[in-house]
Amino acid sequence: MGSLDPFFYPESVAIIGASRQPGSVGHELLRVMVENKERGLFRGRLYAVNPRAREPILGVPTYPRVEDVPDVIDLGVIVVPARIVPDVIDECGRKGVRSVIVISGGFAEVGEEGARLQRELVERARRYGMRVVGPNCVGIVVPESGLDTMFLPYHKELGGRSLDSLPRPRPGAVSLLSQSGAFGVACIDYMAGEGIGLAKFVSYGNKADVDEVELIEYLADDPKTRVIVLYAESIDRGRDFIEAARRATLKKPIVVLKAGRTSAGARAASSHTAALAGVDEVYDAAFRQAGIVRVYEVEELFDVTKALVMQPPAPGRRVAVLTDGGGAGVMTVDELESGGAEIAVLSEESQRRFEELREAGVIPPISSTQNPVDLTGSATDDAFVESLDVLLDDPCVDGVVVLPLHHVPGLTSSLPERIARVSEGRGKPVVVCDIGMGTYGNAFREEFERRGIPAYPTPERAARAMLALIRYGEARRRLIRESL
Amino acid sequence: MGSLDPFFYPESVAIIGASRQPGSVGHELLRVMVENKERGLFRGRLYAVNPRAREPILGVPTYPRVEDVPDVIDLGVIVVPARIVPDVIDECGRKGVRSVIVISGGFAEVGEEGARLQRELVERARRYGMRVVGPNCVGIVVPESGLDTMFLPYHKELGGRSLDSLPRPRPGAVSLLSQSGAFGVACIDYMAGEGIGLAKFVSYGNKADVDEVELIEYLADDPKTRVIVLYAESIDRGRDFIEAARRATLKKPIVVLKAGRTSAGARAASSHTAALAGVDEVYDAAFRQAGIVRVYEVEELFDVTKALVMQPPAPGRRVAVLTDGGGAGVMTVDELESGGAEIAVLSEESQRRFEELREAGVIPPISSTQNPVDLTGSATDDAFVESLDVLLDDPCVDGVVVLPLHHVPGLTSSLPERIARVSEGRGKPVVVCDIGMGTYGNAFREEFERRGIPAYPTPERAARAMLALIRYGEARRRLIRESL
Numbered sequence: 001m002g003s004l005d006p007f008f009y010p011e012s013v014a015i016i017g018a019s020r021q022p023g024s025v026g027h028e029l030l031r032v033m034v035e036n037k038e039r040g041l042f043r044g045r046l047y048a049v050n051p052r053a054r055e056p057i058l059g060v061p062t063y064p065r066v067e068d069v070p071d072v073i074d075l076g077v078i079v080v081p082a083r084i085v086p087d088v089i090d091e092c093g094r095k096g097v098r099s100v101i102v103i104s105g106g107f108a109e110v111g112e113e114g115a116r117l118q119r120e121l122v123e124r125a126r127r128y129g130m131r132v133v134g135p136n137c138v139g140i141v142v143p144e145s146g147l148d149t150m151f152l153p154y155h156k157e158l159g160g161r162s163l164d165s166l167p168r169p170r171p172g173a174v175s176l177l178s179q180s181g182a183f184g185v186a187c188i189d190y191m192a193g194e195g196i197g198l199a200k201f202v203s204y205g206n207k208a209d210v211d212e213v214e215l216i217e218y219l220a221d222d223p224k225t226r227v228i229v230l231y232a233e234s235i236d237r238g239r240d241f242i243e244a245a246r247r248a249t250l251k252k253p254i255v256v257l258k259a260g261r262t263s264a265g266a267r268a269a270s271s272h273t274a275a276l277a278g279v280d281e282v283y284d285a286a287f288r289q290a291g292i293v294r295v296y297e298v299e300e301l302f303d304v305t306k307a308l309v310m311q312p313p314a315p316g317r318r319v320a321v322l323t324d325g326g327g328a329g330v331m332t333v334d335e336l337e338s339g340g341a342e343i344a345v346l347s348e349e350s351q352r353r354f355e356e357l358r359e360a361g362v363i364p365p366i367s368s369t370q371n372p373v374d375l376t377g378s379a380t381d382d383a384f385v386e387s388l389d390v391l392l393d394d395p396c397v398d399g400v401v402v403l404p405l406h407h408v409p410g411l412t413s414s415l416p417e418r419i420a421r422v423s424e425g426r427g428k429p430v431v432v433c434d435i436g437m438g439t440y441g442n443a444f445r446e447e448f449e450r451r452g453i454p455a456y457p458t459p460e461r462a463a464r465a466m467l468a469l470i471r472y473g474e475a476r477r478r479l480i481r482e483s484l
Numbered sequence: 485m486g487s488l489d490p491f492f493y494p495e496s497v498a499i500i501g502a503s504r505q506p507g508s509v510g511h512e513l514l515r516v517m518v519e520n521k522e523r524g525l526f527r528g529r530l531y532a533v534n535p536r537a538r539e540p541i542l543g544v545p546t547y548p549r550v551e552d553v554p555d556v557i558d559l560g561v562i563v564v565p566a567r568i569v570p571d572v573i574d575e576c577g578r579k580g581v582r583s584v585i586v587i588s589g590g591f592a593e594v595g596e597e598g599a600r601l602q603r604e605l606v607e608r609a610r611r612y613g614m615r616v617v618g619p620n621c622v623g624i625v626v627p628e629s630g631l632d633t634m635f636l637p638y639h640k641e642l643g644g645r646s647l648d649s650l651p652r653p654r655p656g657a658v659s660l661l662s663q664s665g666a667f668g669v670a671c672i673d674y675m676a677g678e679g680i681g682l683a684k685f686v687s688y689g690n691k692a693d694v695d696e697v698e699l700i701e702y703l704a705d706d707p708k709t710r711v712i713v714l715y716a717e718s719i720d721r722g723r724d725f726i727e728a729a730r731r732a733t734l735k736k737p738i739v740v741l742k743a744g745r746t747s748a749g750a751r752a753a754s755s756h757t758a759a760l761a762g763v764d765e766v767y768d769a770a771f772r773q774a775g776i777v778r779v780y781e782v783e784e785l786f787d788v789t790k791a792l793v794m795q796p797p798a799p800g801r802r803v804a805v806l807t808d809g810g811g812a813g814v815m816t817v818d819e820l821e822s823g824g825a826e827i828a829v830l831s832e833e834s835q836r837r838f839e840e841l842r843e844a845g846v847i848p849p850i851s852s853t854q855n856p857v858d859l860t861g862s863a864t865d866d867a868f869v870e871s872l873d874v875l876l877d878d879p880c881v882d883g884v885v886v887l888p889l890h891h892v893p894g895l896t897s898s899l900p901e902r903i904a905r906v907s908e909g910r911g912k913p914v915v916v917c918d919i920g921m922g923t924y925g926n927a928f929r930e931e932f933e934r935r936g937i938p939a940y941p942t943p944e945r946a947a948r949a950m951l952a953l954i955r956y957g958e959a960r961r962r963l964i965r966e967s968l
Contacts, residue, residue: 023893110850152891152892152893153891153893156890156896156897156924157896157897158897158924158927158928158931159897159927159931163922163923163924163927164922164923164924165890165891165922165924166891166920166922166924167922167923178811179811180809180810180811181861182808182809182810182811182812182861182889182891182892183809183811183812183919185889185891186809186812186889186891186919186920187919189891189919189920189921189922189925190919190920190921190941192921192922193920193921193922193925193926194921231811233811233814257815259811259814259815259818260814260818261818261822262817262818262821262822263821264817264818264820264821264827265814265815265817265818265821268805268810268813268814268817268827268856269810269814296818296944297815297819297942297944298815298919298942298943298944299941299942299944299945321752324666325664325666325667325670326664326666326752326753327662327663327664327666327667327715327717327743328666328667328670329752330717330743330744330749330752330753331741331743331749331781331782333746333748333749333752334743334744334745334746334748334749334780335781336748337746337747337748337749338745338746343748343752366594372752377665377666405666405669405670406640406649407636407637407649407650407666407669407670407673408636408666409507409636409637412640412641413640413641413642413643435667435670435671435673435674435782436650436670436673436674436677437673437674437676437677437678438647438648438649438650438651438673438676438677439647439648439651440640440642440647440648440649440650441673441677442677443642443643443647444642447642447643457674457783458781458782458783459782460780460781460782460783461783
């Protein structure tokens with residue numbers, strides 16, 4: 001069980017099954033790696049293997065067989081047809097390649113003959129102590145090292161323009177594991193568009209060898225990964241999974257989206273991956289035991305992940321809400337309460353300080369200073385910052401949802417920086433909501449996020465982010481107690 | 485009870501309390517109307533009233549008293565301090581103004597003295613047969629007629645740029661009623677950013693006279709309104725509300741977001757609007773009886789509204805899912821089933837046609853043609869269009885969620901038009917999901933929406949849109965049966 005490092009930081013990569021044919025997987029995959037090398041993202045050595053080619057493909061030195069490559073190969077990426085994969089595994093083994101990604105499909109997912117081929121693949125790999133990711137996957141993306149085996153079109157035409165059809169996220173703190181290749185690719189696009197940075201992406205496909213358990217163990221110790229995200233349709237080694245997830249959760253949060261939660265969904269999942277999706281209650285119990293932050297939707301997956309990257313877990317479940325719009329405050333409270341948070345009862349000291357702020361004219365006279373604290377349409381930057389300071393000082397408050405709806409005249413573009421400054425180092429999470437999808441609303445939320453405060457366009461999404469910070473905090477404290 | 489027409493289509497408007505002072509409500513409100521007149525949006529006559537002004541303000545003819553205006557006034561917009569509002573009502577009454585919007589706050593929402601002032605306001609208005617919207621509101625916006633009383637800043641500075649801080653939606657088919665002014669404003673911004681067209685927006689505030697019941701009655705007969713959206717924290721005339729909503733629902737859907745659904749939320753709501761929010765179960769029963777499509781979140785509010793504008797209600801609850809990504813298909817099924825839809829069992833005729841398509845090479849050989857129909861990463865435009873045709877022909881299918889995740893090589897920018905064409909006139913709703921927030925994903929979804937197919941960035945949001953089309957269809961059929 002060597003380290004998985006070569007999968008993420010290979011110094012030399014061979015694309016086995018590289019092709020001259022634009023549009024083919026073997027061509028597109030090589031092209032992405034060549035472009036990453038040209039752009040200085042991938043700094044390793046690149047080779048191509050194709051039995052019929054002796055000339056370089058896309059400028060990459062190309063050899064008929066793996067064994068002909070005149071260099072050590074850290075990582076082999078295999079895109080040949082399924083039936084010849086076992087022989088290629090042998091070639092790799094003889095060459096001393098110890099890590100391979102098998103992109104090719106046509107294995108267990110297509111029936112018994114494919115399953116036999118997959119067993120053959122694993123047996124041969126084991127003979128050489130070789131580790132395998134896949135088969136039937138889109139492989140691995142590491143923005144930091146420039147490794148990127150996603151073979152899908154970079155650009156597509158739309159309305160006469162060539163658009164970036166699969167944008168890559170910037171390097172960041174989130175690692176994504178996906179059983180489904182197509183969904184993993186979609187998530188990559190989603191993260192790029194939402195500005196969420198990526199540490200490592202692994203599409204692990206049929207998980208013939210390396211599976212989600214081992215990947216979680218690896219990422220738990222990966223200094224670049226601060227949050228682990230898992231999309232799964234089935235989990236096979238339940239006990240090991242729980243153990244690995246518990247150990248990881250002590251260090252960093254794991255967010256899981258498990259598809260096939262309804263009976264119809266489970267049937268659909270089993271026809272998709274041929275895996276028994278299992279009873280959802282069992283998964284739910286396992287996730288709870290492991291301290292996993294379970295989510296139920298794609299949007300929630302990334303909303304929550306963003307919050308966990310940017311903010312500390314909540315020390316408890318008592319939340320304060322600070323708003324300039326009463327209605328939005330009510331909706332936030334609705335979502336917090338139905339999600340299991342408590343609406344904090346503010347301390348007398350806080351009430352005293354709010355009265356001082358009111359008398360000093362810092363907060364509007366008609367402000368409501370019960371929780372939710374409503375500064376009304378007469379709110380100013382000062383009113384928000386001073387009120388947030390009171391709430392973060394309050395020993396009865398574990399986290400604050402701030403809703404500075406930007407439309408009121410008194411709020412300015414200085415607010416994001418000031419909110420970030422007053423929130424820093426308080427040990428309590430702060431999340432923001434500003435409603436509006438126009439240019440100002442979008443830019444205003446971005447200003448918060450640039451300063452580490454996650455910002456959402458609806459009260460419910462902000463509330464759910466806070467709920468996840470509460471759940472992770474609770475899970476972590478419980479696991480620490482249990483591990484003493 | 486005259487018609488409410490003058491509130492939406494006034495030929496002459498007087499801003500009473502107009503001001504020279506930039507930043508004041510009386511100035512900003514007049515400025516918006518002047519700009520709309522200059523841009524040709526408002527084609528009526530505009531007057532200003534200010535006791536201390538004899539010169540035009542912002543070029544608008546200005547008079548010391550309402551009675552001095554040398555013209556008939558269809559609509560008065562009052563922004564003077566609360567305590568003098570009753571006298572201004574008298575002035576308006578003597579002048580023959582029969583419709584006024586009272587923007588000013590300081591009435592029932594601030595306590596007993598304000599409540600007394602509000603009763604006084606209503607009594608005086610009744611003497612003249614005058615109708616009142618407000619007080620304590622941001623008033624009315626009608627993109628079609630150029631009436632716009634939102635007095636909040638048009639532009640704000642951010643990062644050295646002047647950005648549109650409150651974009652207005654284009655003229656369209658959705659009318660929005662909001663008890664909360666701040667939330668209404670936020671919704672306007674949200675709709676503008678999401679490209680949802682607006683028919684009429686009414687912030688009805690303290691509803692001293694015109695309330696949500698009468699507004700629903702009016703909008704039910706308004707040919708420009710195809711969907712009515714209501715944000716409410718409390719509803720007072722329960723029985724009348726149910727009756728009005730039932731009659732409206734026979735003609736067009738009503739979507740309601742009721743805040744204060746939890747006990748903590750209800751407490752927060754009652755401190756916000758001084759209205760008893762009431763027990764949520766009672767509201768829920770009333771909404772069901774009235775055939776209302778109830779939603780629980782801001783995002784869902786507009787996702788569902790968009791679907792109801794663009795697509796017909798579903799004739800039943802059996803849904804088919806058509807995808808090129810198995811995982812996304814599973815998530816769609818999960819959300820559909822947990823929301824009460826049935827996953828359609830396809831007819832034998834459909835199975836026969838899918839086999840023909842498979843043999844003809846139109847759909848990939850490894851496609852799964854049970855529902856969800858998964859065309860896999862080898863999907864093409866043809867495969868999607870022909871499969872959708874099969875599903876829409878199937879008598880066991882009442883609606884289709886289509887997930888053409890754009891990353892696969894075989895899909896092109898021709899697909900939105902072809903999907904729209906094959907969906908047209910089938911009497912069954914079609915909604916789309918493509919995951920990804922990059923430039924291509926955003927543009928691809930826009931292409932669908934330009935052609936009347938609502939498109940969402942996650943499977944769950946698309947599924948919930950379909951669920952609303954099912955719920956509206958069921959409610960409407962039930963109300964038709966009951967009204968026979």
